[in-house]
Amino acid sequence: MTAAPIENAQPERALPTRRERTRAATIDEIKGIALRLMHEQGTTDVRFSDIAREMGMTAPALYRYFADRDELLTAMIVDAFDDLGAVVAAARDDVPVGDPTGRLFAVAQAYRSWAHSEPQRFALILGMPVPGYAAPEEGPTTEAARRAMFQLKSLFFDAADQGVLRPPLLRYVHESLRTCFDAEAAAKPPGEPALPADTFQACLHSWAALHGFTCLEAYGHLDFLPPEARDALFASTIRLVATTAGLPLPSSA
Amino acid sequence: MTAAPIENAQPERALPTRRERTRAATIDEIKGIALRLMHEQGTTDVRFSDIAREMGMTAPALYRYFADRDELLTAMIVDAFDDLGAVVAAARDDVPVGDPTGRLFAVAQAYRSWAHSEPQRFALILGMPVPGYAAPEEGPTTEAARRAMFQLKSLFFDAADQGVLRPPLLRYVHESLRTCFDAEAAAKPPGEPALPADTFQACLHSWAALHGFTCLEAYGHLDFLPPEARDALFASTIRLVATTAGLPLPSSA
DNA sequence: TCAACCAAGTTATGCTTCGTAACGAACACT
DNA sequence: AGTGTTCGTTACGAAGCATAACTTGGTTGA
Numbered sequence: 001m002t003a004a005p006i007e008n009a010q011p012e013r014a015l016p017t018r019r020e021r022t023r024a025a026t027i028d029e030i031k032g033i034a035l036r037l038m039h040e041q042g043t044t045d046v047r048f049s050d051i052a053r054e055m056g057m058t059a060p061a062l063y064r065y066f067a068d069r070d071e072l073l074t075a076m077i078v079d080a081f082d083d084l085g086a087v088v089a090a091a092r093d094d095v096p097v098g099d100p101t102g103r104l105f106a107v108a109q110a111y112r113s114w115a116h117s118e119p120q121r122f123a124l125i126l127g128m129p130v131p132g133y134a135a136p137e138e139g140p141t142t143e144a145a146r147r148a149m150f151q152l153k154s155l156f157f158d159a160a161d162q163g164v165l166r167p168p169l170l171r172y173v174h175e176s177l178r179t180c181f182d183a184e185a186a187a188k189p190p191g192e193p194a195l196p197a198d199t200f201q202a203c204l205h206s207w208a209a210l211h212g213f214t215c216l217e218a219y220g221h222l223d224f225l226p227p228e229a230r231d232a233l234f235a236s237t238i239r240l241v242a243t244t245a246g247l248p249l250p251s252s253a
Numbered sequence: 254m255t256a257a258p259i260e261n262a263q264p265e266r267a268l269p270t271r272r273e274r275t276r277a278a279t280i281d282e283i284k285g286i287a288l289r290l291m292h293e294q295g296t297t298d299v300r301f302s303d304i305a306r307e308m309g310m311t312a313p314a315l316y317r318y319f320a321d322r323d324e325l326l327t328a329m330i331v332d333a334f335d336d337l338g339a340v341v342a343a344a345r346d347d348v349p350v351g352d353p354t355g356r357l358f359a360v361a362q363a364y365r366s367w368a369h370s371e372p373q374r375f376a377l378i379l380g381m382p383v384p385g386y387a388a389p390e391e392g393p394t395t396e397a398a399r400r401a402m403f404q405l406k407s408l409f410f411d412a413a414d415q416g417v418l419r420p421p422l423l424r425y426v427h428e429s430l431r432t433c434f435d436a437e438a439a440a441k442p443p444g445e446p447a448l449p450a451d452t453f454q455a456c457l458h459s460w461a462a463l464h465g466f467t468c469l470e471a472y473g474h475l476d477f478l479p480p481e482a483r484d485a486l487f488a489s490t491i492r493l494v495a496t497t498a499g500l501p502l503p504s505s506a
Numbered sequence: 507t508c509a510a511c512c513a514a515g516t517t518a519t520g521c522t523t524c525g526t527a528a529c530g531a532a533c534a535c536t
Numbered sequence: 537a538g539t540g541t542t543c544g545t546t547a548c549g550a551a552g553c554a555t556a557a558c559t560t561g562g563t564t565g566a
Binding site: 301 | 553555
């Protein structure tokens with residue numbers, strides 16, 4: 001739960017007046033309660049009246065802080081992306097740069113367990129759009145998504161920097177994809193080391209495989225397997241991903 | 254939209270009276286309208302009153318056919334599983350048994366395009382449970398899911414029958430997973446050819462990878478790629494999956 | 507044929523939610 | 537003190553889910 005106020009986000013020259021602080025605190029409390037309710041009820045559908053009740057307030061008061069349900073959802077989506085990004089980055093940086101496969105494992109595990117422990121937030125950001133919610137086009141959510149997803153990708157950049165990245169199992173990259181990758185690489189600052197197109201493609205394969213397992217597990221579609229078996233399947237999935245993506249063989253796990 | 258009535262499903266000895274026929278037709282119409290509304294509104298959240306309005310009825314009349322919203326959803330989930338299973342099976346059987354990789358491609362493409370063209374139904378069955386909806390434990394939905402998922406798996410059985418299945422890239426299978434696979438294989442009729450454990454594991458890897466790509470695309474998270482690039486990424490994903498799962502190299506695609 | 511029955515649909519109603527409007531109390535700043 | 541902003545309240549209207557009670561028309565049986 002970041003303490004950033006939703007509206008009036010202009011830099012106040014480090015002078016948050018008392019009112020602003022309490023307001024920010026209230027906003028955080030609202031989001032926190034909403035999160036708890038989602039968690040308790042197992043849905044992404046939060047009722048304003050319930051939040052208000054939990055806070056000992058009346059429903060209309062919430063409209064002082066969020067114009068409507070969508071605005072609250074947008075804020076929570078941004079928070080969720082930020083949280084996921086932070087969790088992933090922390091897990092990644094717990095493993096030395098010299099061990100890219102260990103880092104992949106840590107990142108994937110963080111992604112997976114975050115989704116599993118908070119399927120609602122996961123659904124909020126990477127599942128189907130919530131009923132009645134239309135994401136503001138090119139809004140802050142897109143930004144937050146980009147930031148979070150970069151935390152995943154960066155692992156491959158690091159590995160490339162380390163020079164331990166071997167070519168992926170699948171070398172062929174279709175013309176249209178190569179174009180996209182080139183365009184993206186060109187948009188980067190020129191100094192940054194661009195990934196080879198086949199590795200970029202492998203990067204997306206890895207994400208898809210990780211995401212697939214994660215979705216299936218988070219939404220209970222792997223419940224026919226006991227937890228240890230799911231862990232084992234996850235480990236083998238990541239090992240397979242590392243192998244096909246050209247990362248060195250598992251060192252730690 | 255199958256014409257199976259929801260309640261009173263006892264075999265009527267091929268004697269559906271007129272009342273029963275019109276009732277079944279009404280049930281189908283309700284489900285059809287609900288589906289159209291989901292499609293139009295882009296949500297899995299259907300309002301009874303909207304359905305009624307579309308049908309030129311009043312809302313309470315719908316309760317003659319479905320006890321509540323959950324019962325309608327359950328029916329639609331079963332239908333969706335059946336539809337997905339049928340689409341997948343049809344695509345699979347359009348390709349000769351002798352071409353397992355071609356079959357994998359067809360199956361995967363069917364899964365993908367079904368999800369992409371009807372993200373709501375896809376979310377209904379393989380996404381997060383709908384707000385406020387609790388699936389009846391061990392109910393008809395579980396049955397339908399099993400049936401549909403078997404259509405995916407069967408491809409590997411056929412390939413094994415053909416004797417063209419090579420060992421997958423990842424041979425190691427953890428104890429706990431091996432136990433599960435053995436248990437599942439033991440539950441089958443004894444004559445049926447069981448898959449080797451490593452292939453079974455590869456089967457799940459394949460599903461996860463396919464599902465991951467499908468989810469990402471269906472919910473718009475791959476929109477940063479133009480359609481051709483998405484097609485190319487999909488093709489490469491499936492090629493990678495086929496390779497790592499031990500299917501023969503692509504023959505057609 | 508007529509009466510009883512039943513299924514399907516209607517209006518009427520209660521409860522809950524979203525969201526707005528109008529009002530009151532507390533605080534901040536001059 | 538006085539004034540204006542902020543935060544919260546109660547009051548309200550529209551809409552949805554779900555139930556109850558009534559109406560209608562086809563079905564069935566004496």
